Amino acid sequence: MKEEDFELAELISGYLRCTLTPEEEERLKSLLAADEKRYKLLEAYRAAGPTAARLANMDSVDVDQAWRKVNSRFQATQVVQRKNRYAWLKYAAILIAVIGVSIFYFNLNKPDPGIIPDITKTYKNDVLPGTQTAKLILSDGTQIALDKEKQVIGDEKGTTIVSNQGEISYGQSATNALAAAKYNTLIVPKAGTYKVTLPDGSKVMLNAMSELEFPVSFTSNERIVSLKGEAYFEVAKDAARPFKVKLNESEVEVLGTHFNISAYNQTAKTTLLEGSVRVSNAKSSNMLIPGKQALSDQQNIAVTKGDVDKAVAWCKGDFYFSNDAIEPVLTEISRWYDLKLVYKRKIPEIHITGHVSRKAKLSEVLDMLKDVSNLSFGIEGRNLIINQPNINQTEKI
Structure with missing residues (x-):
């Protein structure tokens, strides 16, 4: 040296x-x-x-x-x-x-593989969309990056865990009391999605910036998991063991059904596609039927007609906006492309409608947003500049 x-x-x-x-x-x-x-x-x-x-x-x-x-x-x-x-x-x-x-x-x-040149020369660079990536935390605190095509993970008290091509699966071990006392956590970062098949056969798909905590084996008279962020559930039917999803301030209980939950903050949005669910908080509970949506927090539960296509668009690889306020839209986009939002000045209250593939590059998504919002944007690394004045359309990389 x-x-x-x-x-x-x-x-x-x-x-x-x-x-x-x-x-x-x-x-x-x-x-x-x-x-x-x-x-x-x-x-x-x-x-x-x-x-x-x-x-x-x-x-x-x-x-x-x-x-x-x-x-x-x-x-x-x-x-x-x-x-x-x-x-x-x-x-x-x-x-x-x-x-x-x-x-x-x-x-x-160190170069960021998600940052690429912008071939249109409109921005300083472009950004690739998210991928199937996650981290699994075992009951003993061991952290495992799920970034290989296929890997068999050290079992948790007799439960076989296999990760393969964006999905992790738990072998059923319903009689294993030791495994039931162990909890794993699946963490999906920004710019990621991941699927998990739980020990009872229920399937869950997690969106970016989401966490799911669950037991390695369901052995009691209830199947309980905890969610932060957003996930789509296809719950295996088991009338003897209700399936419950614990949220920040509320809870969703089902027997066997398909539904989406978005719980990035204290208010959770539950949209039911099939079957029935009960949404509860400390004060009350409401039953949902297919096509209905519940907004729940610690104090209130509001049930309205839901937009099923919009709720599950992310699972199908799309952004779907229907008269949505622009700032939550930009937040959703920032989660998928791992961006920092930089507001150059206060933007007006704008609601937009449109859809675009989540497989598109960031520049292509911004083209759609420009058309429906009349805002201008800039990209600098992973910074998304909103309402950037005097943007140089011919700026070189």
């Missing part, structure tokens, strides 16, 4: 702790001026709250006092050894800082 790297790490440490002398600040500026990426790296570190907190905690430690306590147990002849250890710790800390800088530096410049 070059001497300059050690020097840079030591100067960055001092900069973050605001302990540099004017001469040291000038030296740091000269090193940063030699490489623009170093400056971006430094700013990223400076803006990180956890980094600042750790440095503050390090500064609060009285190193000399700690060493005095340790050395009081040894003879005076070991003073030299203490100094050597102190010096070793100092350079070890610098080495760790350099390694951390190097790792962060590498990640900062």
Whole structure:
């Protein structure tokens, strides 16, 4: 490792702790001026709250006092050894800082495979749609990335778990009481969907930014799962064991049916396609029949006619908007393309109607939005700029 790297790490440490002398600040500026990426790296570190907190905690430690306590147990002849250890710790800390800088530096410049050139030259870049991706957390806390075509996962007390092409399946082990006490969590990130076949044969498809917690085996007189986000359920019929979905502030109970739940916030939207469900909260409950929709929170349950096609459009690979407010539309799009929404100014109240494939590139979705909203957009990395004034239609990548 070059001497300059050690020097840079030591100067960055001092900069973050605001302990540099004017001469040291000038030296740091000269090193940063030699490489623009170093400056971006430094700013990223400076803006990180956890980094600042750790440095503050390090500064609060009285190193000399700690060493005095340790050395009081040894003879005076070991003073030299203490100094050597102190010096070793100092350079070890610098080495760790350099390694951390190097790792962060590498990640900062690692290309994002989801960001591609915009062939129309309208935007700085384009963004690919989401894929089938998820993470499974086992009962012991083990986290498994579900990104292989097929993988057999270590069983949970006798239950076989197989992941293959965007779907994970649990073998039935209805008599396994040990497995029933174990819970797994399937987490789907932004720009992802995933399917799971539960131990009772029920099928669930999770949308982006969703989580489903469920037992490895259903052995009691109820089948209970917990949902955050959005999911489409096809529940296996079992009259003796009702199927319940726990939400933020309410609950959905079924015997065997097809329905969609969107619960990204405190209000859950349940749309019934087939069968019947009961939507409950702490105060009341309502039965739904096919074609009906319930909006439920801790206080209220409102039942109206539902738009079934709209509710399950995401499962079929489409965005489907019907007189929808523009901001929730943009939020839905941001979940699927893993975007940060940047509003350049307050946008007017707009409702839009339209549909487009979720398999389309972001630029193609924005073409539809432009037509129905009269807004302008920009794309910079994974930032979606809304109402960007004076957008340069001929801007190069």
